[in-house]
Amino acid sequence: MAAPFIDLPWGIILILLPLAAAMAAFLWPSMAKAVGLVTAVAVVVAVVGLGWQLLDHGLYRHAIGGWGAPLGIELYADGLSLLMLMATALVGFAVSLYAAAYFKAEDAARFWPLWLVLLGALNALFLAADIFNLYVTLELVGLAAVALAALTGSATALGAAMRYLLANLLASLAYLLGVALLYHGFGSVDIAILATRIAPAPVAFAALGLITTALLLKTALFPLHFWLPPAHASAPAPVSALLSALVVKASFYILLRLWLELFAPLGAGAGIDALLGLLGAAAVLWGSVQALRQSRLKLLVAYSTVAQIGYLFLAFPLALASSVAVWSAVAYLALAHALAKAAMFLAAGNLLRFGGHDRIADLDRAVQRLPLTTAAFALAGVSIMGLPPSGGFVGKWLLLEAALTQGRWGLALVMILGGLLAAAYVFKVLGYAFTPAAVAHKSTAVPASMEWAALLLALAAILLGFMAPLLLPLLGIGEPFGANGAGP
Amino acid sequence: MNTAVPYALVGVGLFALGFYALIVHAHLLRKILALNVMGSGVFLLLVALARRSGVALPDVVPQAMVITGIVVAISATALALTLMLRLAAASGRAELPDGRED
Numbered sequence: 001m002a003a004p005f006i007d008l009p010w011g012i013i014l015i016l017l018p019l020a021a022a023m024a025a026f027l028w029p030s031m032a033k034a035v036g037l038v039t040a041v042a043v044v045v046a047v048v049g050l051g052w053q054l055l056d057h058g059l060y061r062h063a064i065g066g067w068g069a070p071l072g073i074e075l076y077a078d079g080l081s082l083l084m085l086m087a088t089a090l091v092g093f094a095v096s097l098y099a100a101a102y103f104k105a106e107d108a109a110r111f112w113p114l115w116l117v118l119l120g121a122l123n124a125l126f127l128a129a130d131i132f133n134l135y136v137t138l139e140l141v142g143l144a145a146v147a148l149a150a151l152t153g154s155a156t157a158l159g160a161a162m163r164y165l166l167a168n169l170l171a172s173l174a175y176l177l178g179v180a181l182l183y184h185g186f187g188s189v190d191i192a193i194l195a196t197r198i199a200p201a202p203v204a205f206a207a208l209g210l211i212t213t214a215l216l217l218k219t220a221l222f223p224l225h226f227w228l229p230p231a232h233a234s235a236p237a238p239v240s241a242l243l244s245a246l247v248v249k250a251s252f253y254i255l256l257r258l259w260l261e262l263f264a265p266l267g268a269g270a271g272i273d274a275l276l277g278l279l280g281a282a283a284v285l286w287g288s289v290q291a292l293r294q295s296r297l298k299l300l301v302a303y304s305t306v307a308q309i310g311y312l313f314l315a316f317p318l319a320l321a322s323s324v325a326v327w328s329a330v331a332y333l334a335l336a337h338a339l340a341k342a343a344m345f346l347a348a349g350n351l352l353r354f355g356g357h358d359r360i361a362d363l364d365r366a367v368q369r370l371p372l373t374t375a376a377f378a379l380a381g382v383s384i385m386g387l388p389p390s391g392g393f394v395g396k397w398l399l400l401e402a403a404l405t406q407g408r409w410g411l412a413l414v415m416i417l418g419g420l421l422a423a424a425y426v427f428k429v430l431g432y433a434f435t436p437a438a439v440a441h442k443s444t445a446v447p448a449s450m451e452w453a454a455l456l457l458a459l460a461a462i463l464l465g466f467m468a469p470l471l472l473p474l475l476g477i478g479e480p481f482g483a484n485g486a487g488p
Numbered sequence: 489m490n491t492a493v494p495y496a497l498v499g500v501g502l503f504a505l506g507f508y509a510l511i512v513h514a515h516l517l518r519k520i521l522a523l524n525v526m527g528s529g530v531f532l533l534l535v536a537l538a539r540r541s542g543v544a545l546p547d548v549v550p551q552a553m554v555i556t557g558i559v560v561a562i563s564a565t566a567l568a569l570t571l572m573l574r575l576a577a578a579s580g581r582a583e584l585p586d587g588r589e590d
Contacts (some may be wrong), residue, residue: 154578177503
């Protein structure tokens with residue numbers, strides 16, 4: 001029917017539009033907010049367009065400027081890329097709505113260009129088809145994220161941002177060294193070409209070690225998570241939401257993609273999948289316990305991210321036996337966490353603005369005074385705990401099912417314990433939200449759009465639970481998890 | 489022995505040396521310089537490995553990657569230096585805050 005609409009080059013638009021908008025927002029600060037909001041909506045439209053295209057034609061491949069692999073740069077999208085782009089567009093839209101009310105004059109002029117660069121870089125990352133292009137986009141994402149984390153300019157935030165930057169740059173260089181080795185060993189950077197050539201040679205194992213470690217550091221898997229809680233907790237609320245929901249997922253996406261296409265046979269032989277599973281289990285337990293121990297709301301939410309990232313890695317040792325089900329579960333879990341965690345950080349930002357602090361013990365009847373925000377926090381908590389009918393439930397249930405059918409009782413136990421601990425820290429917050437504090441505090445009004453943005457994301461995380469029959473086939477486009485053949 | 493191998497080994501050596509300096513030095517300027525040394529190590533490795541045995545002309549793809557890498561490294565270093573100056577102005581020390589905040 002609407003053929004011209006479908007055939008627009010959506011992949012290109014997804015990258016160029018935010019970058020052009022970032023430039024415009026930087027040059028004309030007075031229009032930054034309007035430009036940012038329009039771009040956020042346009043990106044949602046473009047992702048829908050791309051999804052339509054994928055449903056129509058299957059895989060999306062585009063050689064930029066007519067120069068394809070092996071020399072040129074190619075864009076590539078399958079179901080997995082589409083899911084990540086959807087998460088980015090949705091979270092990006094809600095956070096933009098929130099940020100429009102959150103940032104005033106000068107801060108707004110700094111926030112919008114950086115956020116739009118981050119948006120363009122994330123989209124480019126999810127569409128990249130070669131490992132060097134992934135390096136460039138990963139670096140762009142990292143630099144924009146660090147600059148955003150430093151936005152408040154306080155000594156705490158600057159220190160956290162500096163630590164974040166050093167960890168990021170170290171990881172990028174290790175990744176680049178891995179890329180250099182892969183190119184030397186197998187003569188290409190295109191993932192599809194590499195997938196046909198890679199062989200268990202020493203150079204491949206060296207690259208596997210370097211690239212995996214680099215991406216674990218960027219994804220903040222325990223014990224490489226040291227930079228995450230301070231950076232995510234000291235950033236302004238909309239930035240925390242973006243960092244926890246999207247930026248961490250970007251490096252995880254690269255790891256997943258490279259693991260699926262290149263490293264799975266090598267890594268499984270060397271026991272790396274078991275190691276990743278073990279670290280994931282440690283992250284679930286350690287992150288949850290740390291979250292429970294925090295007295296500040298934003299640090300609690302940040303440690304919860306450390307724990308939830310662990311879940312994504314529990315899949316690696318399970319994937320050998322039932323790969324499609326397990327990887328679909330992981331993708332679903334990543335999407336659900338992106339929505340729920342963004343909602344939690346936005347809700348935490350509302351509480352912080354409302355009471356002027358984020359001490360959990362002094363939430364002082366927030367449930368009566370900020371009902372929408374507290375509802376958003378509770379609904380997001382339902383998805384984080386993995387209770388039905390949320391998106392988090394679907395992902396965790398599929399993982400748990402795989403662990404049980406394979407008889408991996410240890411992993412199953414960790415998943416259940418992690419859920420219980422998550423319930424404990426969510427209810428700790430909600431408990432204080434229902435009780436009056438000993439001393440009354442002054443409060444500041446919170447704009448309605450900030451409350452609704454948080455609630456919108458939390459509702460989306462819950463609705464995700466009902467969307468599984470719709471989304472799982474979408475995820476299967478191009479068979480990223482190798483149902484009957486290779487992916488890209 | 490291939491003439492490229494010594495260069496590649498020096499590249500790996502620089503990477504390791506930079507990594508060591510990044511860990512042991514507390515001053516941020518030294519950490520930033522250490523990252524630059526690591527970057528130079530990777531670039532040297534890329535250029536060295538571009539010359540394959542038996543082929544007269546070196547491969548241009550790694551050289552293009554090095555150019556891109558240098559652009560990225562410059563931007564990253566600029567951001568790191570700016571952050572360091574702001575941090576030094578705000579906290580009085582050009583070092584990472586040790587321990588966690590309350």
